[in-house]
Amino acid sequence: xxxxxxxxxxxxxxxxxxxxxASDRERLVCEALAPLNPRDATTFAGPRRIALSVTVDxxxxxxxxxxxxxxxxxxxxxxxxxxRKHGVERDALALENGFWVLRRTIAPVAAGQQIADxxxxxxxxxxxxxxxxxxxxxxFTWVRPLRRIVCILDGEVVDFTLAEGEDNGHGLRSGNLxxxxxxxxxxxxxxxxxxxxxxxxxxxxxxxxxxxxxTLVAEGVARLAGEEGLNVAADPGLIDEVAGLTEWPVxxxxxxxxxxxxxxxxxxxxxxxxxxxxxxxxxxxxxxAPRFAFVANLLPSDGGSLTIAGNERVxxxxxxxxxxFWDLDRATRLAERVPxxxxxxxxxxxxxxxxxxxxxERLAGILAGMTGADETQARRAALLCKADLTTGMVGEFxxxxxxxxxxYARHDREDxxxxxxxxxxxxxxxxxxxxxxxxxxxxxxLADKIDMLVAFFAAGEKPGGSxxxxxxxxxxxxxxxxxxxxxxxxxxxxxxxxxxxxxxEELRLAPDLDILPEFVADRLRxxxxxxxxxxxxxxxxxxxxxxxDIVRLLARASAIADMLATEDGRNMLAATxxxxxxxxxxxxxxxxxEGAPNPxxxxxxxxxxxxxxxxxxxxxxxxxxxxxxxADAMRDVAALRPALDRxxxxxxxxxxxxxxxxxxxxxxxxxxxxxxLIADFSQIEG
Numbered sequence: 001x002x003x004x005x006x007x008x009x010x011x012x013x014x015x016x017x018x019x020x021x022a023s024d025r026e027r028l029v030c031e032a033l034a035p036l037n038p039r040d041a042t043t044f045a046g047p048r049r050i051a052l053s054v055t056v057d058x059x060x061x062x063x064x065x066x067x068x069x070x071x072x073x074x075x076x077x078x079x080x081x082x083x084r085k086h087g088v089e090r091d092a093l094a095l096e097n098g099f100w101v102l103r104r105t106i107a108p109v110a111a112g113q114q115i116a117d118x119x120x121x122x123x124x125x126x127x128x129x130x131x132x133x134x135x136x137x138x139x140f141t142w143v144r145p146l147r148r149i150v151c152i153l154d155g156e157v158v159d160f161t162l163a164e165g166e167d168n169g170h171g172l173r174s175g176n177l178x179x180x181x182x183x184x185x186x187x188x189x190x191x192x193x194x195x196x197x198x199x200x201x202x203x204x205x206x207x208x209x210x211x212x213x214x215t216l217v218a219e220g221v222a223r224l225a226g227e228e229g230l231n232v233a234a235d236p237g238l239i240d241e242v243a244g245l246t247e248w249p250v251x252x253x254x255x256x257x258x259x260x261x262x263x264x265x266x267x268x269x270x271x272x273x274x275x276x277x278x279x280x281x282x283x284x285x286x287x288x289a290p291r292f293a294f295v296a297n298l299l300p301s302d303g304g305s306l307t308i309a310g311n312e313r314v315x316x317x318x319x320x321x322x323x324x325f326w327d328l329d330r331a332t333r334l335a336e337r338v339p340x341x342x343x344x345x346x347x348x349x350x351x352x353x354x355x356x357x358x359x360x361e362r363l364a365g366i367l368a369g370m371t372g373a374d375e376t377q378a379r380r381a382a383l384l385c386k387a388d389l390t391t392g393m394v395g396e397f398x399x400x401x402x403x404x405x406x407x408y409a410r411h412d413r414e415d416x417x418x419x420x421x422x423x424x425x426x427x428x429x430x431x432x433x434x435x436x437x438x439x440x441x442x443x444x445x446l447a448d449k450i451d452m453l454v455a456f457f458a459a460g461e462k463p464g465g466s467x468x469x470x471x472x473x474x475x476x477x478x479x480x481x482x483x484x485x486x487x488x489x490x491x492x493x494x495x496x497x498x499x500x501x502x503x504x505e506e507l508r509l510a511p512d513l514d515i516l517p518e519f520v521a522d523r524l525r526x527x528x529x530x531x532x533x534x535x536x537x538x539x540x541x542x543x544x545x546x547x548x549d550i551v552r553l554l555a556r557a558s559a560i561a562d563m564l565a566t567e568d569g570r571n572m573l574a575a576t577x578x579x580x581x582x583x584x585x586x587x588x589x590x591x592x593x594e595g596a597p598n599p600x601x602x603x604x605x606x607x608x609x610x611x612x613x614x615x616x617x618x619x620x621x622x623x624x625x626x627x628x629x630x631a632d633a634m635r636d637v638a639a640l641r642p643a644l645d646r647x648x649x650x651x652x653x654x655x656x657x658x659x660x661x662x663x664x665x666x667x668x669x670x671x672x673x674x675x676x677l678i679a680d681f682s683q684i685e686g
Contacts, residue, residue, distance in 0.1 A: 002058055002111055004038075004158075005194045006119070007051040007150035009178055013143050015244025017129060018045040019210065021143065024127055026052055032118040035060040036111050042194075044208040047247055048182075051150075051208060053194040060109040069093065069100035112153050116160040119151065119174075123162060137168040148188075149174045155192045180204025181247055184298050205248040205298065214243040220251035221293040225281050228253070230289045233269055233280040242277055246297040252304050254278075254312045256290045260319040263326060264407050270397045271322050276314060325392040333412045334405065337387040344389060349459040349507070356451065357386050359502040364447035366498050370490055371446070373439035374417065381421035381444045384409060388422075402426045421445075428478050435482045446482055446495075449475040453520075454499040458510040462519070476523040483550045492548035493517050517548050524550065534561050540683035552628060559630035560679055568638040575644040576681045579668045582653055586665055593665035601663040603655075606647045611667055613643045618674045625677055633678065644671075 006029065013021065022045035029052055030038045036056040044051040069082040072095055079100060083089065086102055093100045124140060131141035140146075140162055151158040151174040162169025177188040178197065185204030191197040198208065207213045218239050225232050243249065260268070265280070265288035272278035272292055279293040292315065300307050342354035350356065364382035368375040388394045388405035406423025410416075421444040424436040436445045452475045456462065463472050483490060496516055500508050521538075528535040537557045547553060563569035587593060602608050617636050624633035653668065655661045675681055 001055045002154035003194060004033075004054050004056050004111075004115065005051070005150060005152045005191070005197060007044075007049055007148075007178055007197065008123075008142075008146060009049045009148040009150070010142060010146045011144035012047050013045075013050070013244075015047070015241045017143055018047075018050065018244050021045065021128065022050045022052070022210075025050055026054075028122050028126070029054065029119075032122050033114065035109075036114060045210045045244075046206070046208050046213070047245060049178075049208065051197075056111050056115075056153075058111050060111070060114050062108040063106045065104045065106060067102050067104075069102060072098050072100065112156070112158045115151065115153060115158045116174075119158075120160055120162055120164070120169075123149075124164075135170055138162075138170045139167055140169050140172075146170070146172060148172075148178060150176060150178050150191065150197070152176055152192060180206050181298065184248075207248060210243060213246065213249055214239055216249045217243050217246070217251065217295055220249065221279050221295065224251055224253050225291075225293060228291065229284060230281045230291060231284070232293065233282055235269075235273065235279065238273055238277065238279065242295050245277065246295055248298055250296045250299045250304075252294055252296060252308050252311075253281075254292050254294060254308050254315065256292060256312075256319070257316060258290065260316075260323065261288065261290055263319065263322055264403075266400060266403050267322050267326065267393065267397070268319070270399050271318050272315065274397060274399070275318050276311070278311070278315065321396070322393070325396060329391040329393055329404070329408060330411050334384045334387040334408050334414070335412070337390045338383060340390045341386055347455070347459060347461075349504075350455050351504070353386050353389060356455070357383060359451050359455070359499070360385065360444070360447045362502050363451055363495075363499050364443050367443040367446050367450075367490075367495070368440075370495075371439050371443045371486075371488060373443040377415055377417045377440045378421070378443040378447075380414070381418040381425070381440055382447055384414070384418070385422050385425045385444060385448065417441075428481055430474075431477070435478075435485045437486060442482060442486055442488070446479060449478045449482075450495060450499050451502075453479070453516060454496055454513065455503060455507075457512045457516050457519075458500060458503050458507040460510070460512060462512050462515070472519075473523060476520050477527060479520065480524050480527060480550060484554070487551055489549060489551055492520060492550065493546070494548075520548075524553075534564075534684075536683060536685045537561050537564075537679070540679035540681060555628065556625075556630045556678070559634045560684075562631065563634035563638050564684070566638065568641045569634070571645065572638050572641045573681055573684060575641070575648060576671065576675050578648060579644075579671050580675075580682055583665065583668055583672060586654070591665075593662060593669050595666055595669075597663045597666040597670065601660055603660060604651055606643075606650045607664065607667065610640075610643045610647045610671075613640055614667075614670050614674065618670070621674055621677060637675070637678065640671075 008025075022043040026041050026043050030041060033056060038054045038056050041052060041054040044053075067086070070078040079090075082100065083093070088102060093102055095101070126142070128143040131143055132145070133139070133141050134145045149172055151160070157176050158174060160174050162172040176190045176192065178191060178201070179186070179188050180201060181204055189200055189204070191200055201208050207216065222232050256268070268288055269280035272280055276294065281289040281291045281293060283289050294311050296304070296307055338354070338357065341357055342352050344353040346353045346356045361379050361382040364378040365375050367373070368378040385402070385405060388401060388408060391404060391408070393404050394401055402423050402425055406419045409419035409422050417438060417440040420438055421436070421441040424438070424441040425444045425448050427433055427445055428435050436442050452470065453472055456470050456472055461470060482488070496513065500513055525535040525538055528538055534557070537560050538553065541553055541557050541560065564573060583591070583593065597611065599608070599611065602611065617640055620636045621633045624630070624636065651664065653661065653664045655664065
């Protein structure tokens with residue numbers, strides 16, 4: 001089968017757009033060439049090119065297309081319109097079963113022709129997140145100026161142009177010429193296949209495969225660090241970015257001057273990463289090493305000595321700036337910076353950062369009593385937690401919010417618990433970040449996130465669809481993780497109410513606050529789904545349940561899951577669903593069928609047996625749930641299975657005697673009343 005190679009060669013593509021561009025290219029080309037049955041697609045992405053290699057059929061098969069037109073008896077105008085639509089005369093039509101029918105034979109189309117027909121339009125509508133215009137004479141845009149198009153099918157060029165009418169398409173026409181490394185192998189060379197293209201590029205110091213470049217970066221840096229007994233600070237995002245900036249990655253190590261080693265390691269790492277895309281190195285004990293790694297885009301002729309010296313010189317200037325901020329910031333105590341927060345707007349409806357700090361301080365004091373934290377320390381940490389926003393270091397590197405606050409707090413001789421809480425109050429910053437565990441840190445981190453949720457919901461800024469400009473979903477997941485991983489017993493509805501009392505009076509009863517508990521519950525279900533847990537059971541526990549104690553809800557859900565893992569539990573679920581379905585149907589007719597059943601109306605021993613079991617089980621379940629002995633409650637419920645099985649096997653609920661029927665429905669209603677204490681079993685799958 002013919003092999004199709006398409007390469008789009010341009011000026012430097014931003015690293016963050018390369019993978020998405022290659023993926024979109026594969027999807028769009030395969031959709032456009034669907035008649036050619038594309039398969040075995042391989043994508044390539046790099047700083048100056050995205051490419052696709054795919055196997056296609058040699059032709060689009062011919063076909064006979066049939067379309068039925070108007071009836072024979074239809075007005076002449078209807079027939080004329082049908083012929084005009086298809087550009088045919090009457091003799092091209094045939095009468096069949098009272099209808100005019102058009103049959104048209106479509107000739108086979110060669111793959112090259114099909115490709116040439118669809119690619120220009122595809123390139124003109126390519127969905128780059130941001131595109132640019134260049135030159136004159138064309139409205140064609142690309143992520144960066146497009147210079148060459150390689151399009152080869154089975155060794156031959158598929159000829160097409162991007163010109164369209166008076167638009168010259170920048171003079172771009174497909175061909176078989178590409179280019180190697182900009183500096184070490186300049187100039188064009190011809191290719192005839194994907195293998196020829198790959199071999200030619202690698203010979204000219206270009207690695208077109210993004211995964212291979214990533215491996216070269218990660219393993220090369222780690223190897224050089226390991227030779228000196230050092231480790232590379234984990235930073236997968238930086239590895240991806242550097243792989244997207246280099247066509248021929250060559251790693252080197254540089255040295256950091258001793259005068260800068262007293263800087264906080266986080267400052268050194270962020271400065272190296274943000275400004276220069278350097279890798280921070282660590283000693284075996286985790287401390288910052290006086291070395292750094294970087295990746296060049298070629299192998300210098302001198303082995304790299306000048307390159308290393310130049311990068312060391314650049315880093316020296318960067319660290320000198322960081323040293324300036326470090327020394328200047330410590331000259332002013334954090335506590336003295338708090339008033340400056342009044343001049344930083346947080347949100348138009350919610351006031352300044354200073355106002356927000358007052359809310360967090362108040363809420364942290366309340367949460368301290370619920371989390372076992374020292375209230376004085378919690379309030380002090382909350383008061384100071386945003387003060388580093390006014391520092392030069394955080395102004396230069398916003399990624400260091402909280403981290404720098406902790407350093408400055410220790411410099412000011414604040415309590416260790418206070419400094420730790422300031423440093424941890426943004427945690428967890430992401431799904432793989434740790435959560436705070438020290439009581440003061442937990443109280444302040446929860447206060448920060450809960451204030452975010454309550455304040456923005458009250459201001460009408462709840463997330464909608466995929467939009468979440470204030471990262472409230474992340475804040476909710478942070479609250480959930482802190483509670484779960486610390487086993488905190490919090491009534492979130494009460495905490496949300498307490499937080500709302502710190503808002504401006506006109507926002508304290510905002511209607512969106514009522515949906516905040518369900519928003520958090522939905523995030524909890526999302527988290528459980530991601531963990532592979534039974535989120536449907538949590539949904540069943542939550543229906544009609546005003547309990548917002550996450551630990552208690554999860555304990556109940558876990559007990560139900562354990563019960564349903566047994567045969568008795570599964571059969572019990574089926575029986576309770578059957579009872580609920582019967583009641584739903586019969587209640588529509590003449591219900592509700594509630595109230596205690598009359599023992600005198602029992603006519604079969606199976607009724608009496610089930611009634612007796614329920615009479616013992618319902619109080620036991622109620623007591624177990626009240627005492628949070630959920631496993632005991634589930635065991636008592638599962639024990640009903642034999643009596644329920646015999647009841648449904650031998651008893652006809654809809655008896656001919658209306659009184660007996662109503663009494664049996666009331667008996668099932670007792671079962672439903674008991675199961676509702678546990679969960680809405682209809683929500684559980686299976």
